[in-house]
Each structure stands twice: as structure tokens, then as C-alpha cells.
Amino acid sequence: MTDHDDLVRRVERLIAAYIGCIDQDDLERWPTFFTEDGLYRITTRDNYERGMPASFFYCSGRGMLHDRVLALRRANIYEPHYYRHLVSGTHLVGQEPTGWRFHTNFQVIRTMKTGEMTVFAVGLFNDLIVTSETQALFKEKTVVCDSSRVDTLLVIPI
């Protein structure tokens, strides 16, 4: 196996564990997929392609990710629902001074407790990933949603 294949498999495992964490509602572990100073954004393709920074989520550092989870557990009010992430096409885009740039397609299907199911979001994970002997982590994760429109509200991370 080449180094490239090995790297891609490690990143695929990282992303599989990441989406599993969210879909299994194990959100308290969600910040641990990021570096201590990791940047997490959810934005729209329109903003992204125009170079505009406005985002639905804009969190820099594990503390803010932790606070997002705390707020959705303790403070925010919304109808209970689940996500199921489907991802595909993880591939290496390039090497940058601070890590590996990877792209992955994602789809999120939202299921309400009533049974209503919706394609909630579709788009691209644009990830900057750092690796060490023991682990791979997101240094930056930009979730670029193809649609600029959110149905009702966005509380669970993507």
C-alpha cells in the first residue's frame, strides 16, 4: 500500500467516525475530532464561492464546539430529530503548510420524531487535516451547503 492510499484510508476512517459520532447523538465527543484551535464553519456554497465569510456556525477552537453542544443540550428549543450522514468521494486535493486538504461529498437526511424525512443538507466537506503517528484531526472543517436555505433551523452540527 502506498503512503497516499494509507493517508486516504486514515481520513476516510476519521470522517466515518466523525459522522458516526453525530448520527449516534454522541455529540459530547464531537469537539475531539478537531485540533485544540480547530476552525469549524457551516456556510453556503453561494457565500463560499463569493468569498464571503458569513456562516451558520462559526466556531474557532474546541471550547466553542463544546459550547455549541452545551447550548443544544441545555438551552435551545427545537423539535427532536435525527441526522443520517451519507458521505462519498473522499479525496486528497493537496498538501498545505499546515496539513492535508481533503474534499468529501456529504448528504444529511433529517428524520423528525413524527417520521417526516427530509434531505436537509447536501454539499462538500472542505477539510484541512493534520496527522500524527496516533491520530488524524480536523484543523479546519468548512461545511459548504449547496443550498442557501435552511428548513426551519439548524442546531445539530453537520
Added chain:
Amino acid sequence: MPAIPRTTVEEPLVHWPELGVCRVPYQVFMDQALYDLEQQRIFRGDAWHWVGLEAETPNAGDFKTNYIGDTPVVMIRDTQTMKVFVNRCAHRGATLCIDSRGNKSNFTCIYHNWSYDLDGNLQGVAFRHGVRGQGGLPPDFDFAAHHLHRLRVEVLNGLVFATFSAHVAPLRAWLGERMTQHIERLFCRPVRLLGSYTQYMHNNWKLYVENVKDAYHASLLHLFFTTFKLNRLSMEGAVDVSDSGGHHISWSKMASDESTGTEYEQGTLRAMQDDFRLADRRFLQTWTEFPDGVTHALQTVFPNFVVQQIQNSLALRLMVPKGVGACELQWLLFGYADDTPEQTERRLLQSNLIGPAGFVSMEDGVVGSFIQRAIARDADQAAVLEMGGRDIERRGSRVSEAAVRGFWQAYRTMMDL
């Protein structure tokens, strides 16, 4: 047997309760006939409607599409002046600008290539003279009579408003001095657009308008601040309602949170052990940027436009009806052209508070649908609006529904209900 002549006495569309604007019949949120009348009397009536910012179309020929009620419109910069047209070809009614923004030197309909200049005048018709003498337009076809539907336009500090009405007062007079000054205050210098998104809601558009005008719900529905015991020392605040009732400003001055940087640096790990404290208060790291010291100000402009200053998070919102039981909220986030990178970063961090994923606003996306589904078969019952009294007078307290009552006063006036 001869048909019985129909009675000439028409039933009113709504039986509004005698208590007036401190009651709102649920029918107004679910009645197609009222929805159609709103389109005619409000969205095409004597009101100004925000369409966009000049800053969204900086160059000649730049355009942006939007909606005034159900009607699609296009705003375009014709050299220096802003023009707004119904986004529809005068030939067969096809959508003229398909893209939501772009640049055009003229309008050309994709269907039959009829073209218009940026003032909406019909300039060219494909095969006008037919082919080899056959077909084409009649020789007496009047080009001047077939132009785009032009709207009246006024610009206030870069905000572009349009109206279908020939009668409504000039924009500043229609807004009134207080409302005009508040827009001038926020748009005191060139803005920098930070981006936009929309939020789809499963409720009548007016339920969201009520929500924005309702300062009473803020600390009750949105538990973020209270849950995390964040400093909400309210030094001063009020709800100001315009004479018509239709516009309002809810404002307050809160203690700023300048010290949070150090707290973050010293206390992160300990705070993360504590379920009731935020680990990173940079979400709330603000600076006082207006000389009047007002830190929070939500302004509504009748019927569906919102000007937002939540600390340093600045945004415009437009609530677009999408049929009786649905609506779409546009958010346009901005800062100023002279912001430092640090100020832009703070605005972005604070934007976690707003929008469909906002710590203190996400609930607004669903609460309207909680009402919409609960009132389904009770059109003849009514909501109660008596917090802060039964009138629309200015209130020194924000525990008031005066601005909501104000909306219904303006609504009833315009709708003649």
C-alpha cells in the same frame, strides 16, 4: 322559478373582535382570501418595500432579484441611479432575470429575445419585420407602450426601497423621523457585505413579523443567556412604535463584555467541566460602536423588513410570504468597509447568535409553526395581546406587546378590516 337575487350586503372578510388590536383572530394566519388581499393592499399598496442594498450592486449594470410579496422584482444600477422593475418580460410574461444577481447592459428575454434598456424601454424585438416580408409585428405596433413594469424607487443611505404605489408619501415621510434616523445611524458609512442565507418557515409570514416585534418573548423562548448566567444587566431600553403602528424599534443598552478575552484564556478548562458556563465567551466579546451606547436594536419597517443590531452582529432581514402557510426569511449580514480584521472576526463570532443556527434566534424559526399547526381548525378564535396594555404607546419596558399591537393597527388600516 326565477333565481333569487344575491344579497348586496357583503360579509366582512374577518370578524375582528371588539377589543381591537389586543386580539388577533387566527383566521388572518390561514385565509387565502386575506392573503390575496394582502398582496393587493399591502405589497402592492401604499407602502415602501426594501429590495436591496446599493452595495449589492456596486457597478453599472449590476442587478439583484428579489420579491415584493409574491411579485418577483429586479433591482439594477443604471449608471448611477437604482431602478426596480417587475422581473417579467412585457411580451409573454417570462421571467427576465433568471440569476439572482449578475451584470447586464440590457435586459433580453430568453424566450423570444425581446430586449429592453436599463430604463425598461423596449428596444428590440426579434424578427420584428418578419422573414422575407412574411410575419413580424404589425407596422403600427407601439414600442413605447410595451415597457417593463417600473416601480417608484427611493434610496435611504444605501437602502433601496420600491413601491407599486403612486400615492404613498416619499420614503422619509412614510418612515417618519425616528425610523429614518435609526436607519441613518446604522448606515452611517459604507458597508461591507459578509454574506447571506435564507430560512424557510412553515407558518404564515405575519407570525414571524409578530415574533420580531415581540420583545416580551426574548428571554423566555431564547434560554441561551439565562441558562449560561450571562450578564444581561439592562441599563436602559424601550419599545418605540411609529404613529401608524407599523414600524417599531426595540432597543437597549447592556453592559459590554470586554473582559471576556482574559477569562477565556484563564478559565477555559475549568469552565468546560461546568455544565452551566460557556467554555469560550468570545462568542460574546463585543465593543461599543455607536456613540449613543445602544447595544441592541431591532427595528421593523412595515410590513416585513427588519434592521438588526445585536451587539456587533449587524444584519437585514426580509420576510417573504410563500403562500398562506409558509414563508422565507432572507438574512443579509454586514459590517463596515473600514472594519479591522479583528472587528470582522468578532462580528463573525457573534453571528453564532443569529440566523437559523443562532443561539438566540433559532427558536424563532419553529415557534411560528407551533402556532400554525395548533390553530388549524379555530379560525374564529383569537390571540391575546395585553402585555404592556392595550394600546400602542411607547413603552419604557420591553415586557410589552405594544409593537405587535401596532402592527395589527397598521395592518387593519391598510387592509380596511
